[in-house]
Amino acid sequence: MTSATAVERSRKERSGRKRSVGGRPARPGRPGRPLDHGAWFLVLPALLPILVLSVGPLLYGVALAFTDAQSGRTEPTEWIGALNFRDLLHDTLFWDSFGIGLLWALGVTLPQFVLALGLALLLNQNLRFRWPARALAIIPWAMPEVVVGIMWRLVYNADAGILNETLRDLGLGEGRDWLTGLATALPAVIVVGVWAGMPQTTVALLAGLQNTPRELHEAAALDGAGAWRRFRTVTWPALRPVALAITALNLIWNFNSFALVYVLTNGGPGGRTRLPMLFAYEEAFRYGQFGYAAAMGCVMVAVIAVILALQLVGRLRQGGDE
């Protein structure tokens, strides 16, 4: 259908003429048609807020990175070119934080994927007691991040925590203060991150598993393929798109995460868990350095973009092999 007819039809509608049975019936929802006026009317209510409160601020944020914008300053803000980025380059604290951010994002995403894959494979089996697992998986998903943080602080608590008590019972030493120890803080926080994100990953992978062709699976089993072999040759190829997508999303989400670590350690001890988000937040809303913090945000976006691009390239290359 051409756009001319679409426009004509929408004109007809606006004139309020009733379409008779003899006239050409409107066919709402034929895919492949360009937008007509009526469609614009449906789109604008959502489009305007998105432009004003989402796209606009994003561009504004990028622009801010090239200014000396500060909170509560009376002089007008000026363009300073790439000065913020040059400063950032020499800001070792930021790069420490950045490294911690990458370590955290990978440290959470990879175990999350492996554990979620295991759970999804189990739930895909014909086991009894699958329903409690499905029910329990809701808890980390539905919980506010702040509550997740509080809850794990109670678990890790040096005196009243169950973790140390369990270790003492098992005779594995006196336990320690997990979240304030220099060596244990980051791993402890990563465990929480894995816990919090497992359900979404599991659900996504489970959905992917349920789309794998069962006949193929049975045929492979009849041919004597072992469980691992069947997983590699039948399950994984079908699962891979879902797996890659959810892993990429997890990586981004984890890299951008804030509330969990804010509540657990607030970046301590000694900055050992200060994720880039926490760093930029303090820079912006504690020290009021809006421009500088925006530059940090830009660097974070750039890194995410590079990671995604690499992943996409890898995917295309792998796709070409088949």
Next chain:
Amino acid sequence: MSPRTGGSARAGQYLALVCYLAFLALPFLWLLSIAFKPARELGSLHPTWIPRDPTLGNFRQAFEEQPLLRAAGNSLTAAVAAALVAVVLATPMAYVMARRRGRLAAAATGWVVISQAFPFVLVIIPLFLVLRNLRLVNSLTGLIMVYAVWALPFALWMLSGYVRALPVELEEAAAVDGAGRLRTLVSVTGPLLAPGIVATALFAFVTAWNEFFFALVLLKSPEKQTLPVVLTHFLGAEGVADLGPLAAAAFLATLPSLVIFAVIQRRITGGMLAGAVKS
């Protein structure tokens, strides 16, 4: 599923399942355990899983220590309003995204994907400045606007999936019967879409109810703060505060999300998948 899984393999599978269940459930059970323990027991050197002397005192104390009711009221206002606004704005656009293949629909789908990769740092500063110019910083109205827009990408994704799942033929049949386009949308598509709209709204509600970062930045005066922000006040400066009331308040703050999620979980999973299916 496979018939030849041996007894020992089966046992291993059950063992693994039990480990997963323990990992998922135990932290939450510990939260419950602390919430119902009296202060005396919390100070004991050897904490137990089951409170020896369960009490509701922590809950009373939590309400006395922090303005939980007011915070819950703020959270409720923000979450309900944001969910309603998001669904009202998203449903028409989701319909277009599902039924048309214009450049705009493609751009919208692209935006939904990009928005998932959004770093909040880059958005929060300009958003803060924009809202400050509109005098909407430190107001629930400003927060509601942010939450609504923030919920839009996911709402669009879910709703366009639900629309796609409806057969076009129904709408065509209505048109053949002489129903106008608006009439078709309101009396044929709308009712069929209602369950999906409700699920999406509930999901947007939970997201807003749980949200912390925007609320932390945008709401300064204590009487406007939402529940997650007020919960962090329990932690105090060095965070060793009263564990009992802290656990009690944290548990209460989770209840609405848990209940809603239990109801809509299946629909959400289905909607996510439906949104992912490209016709």
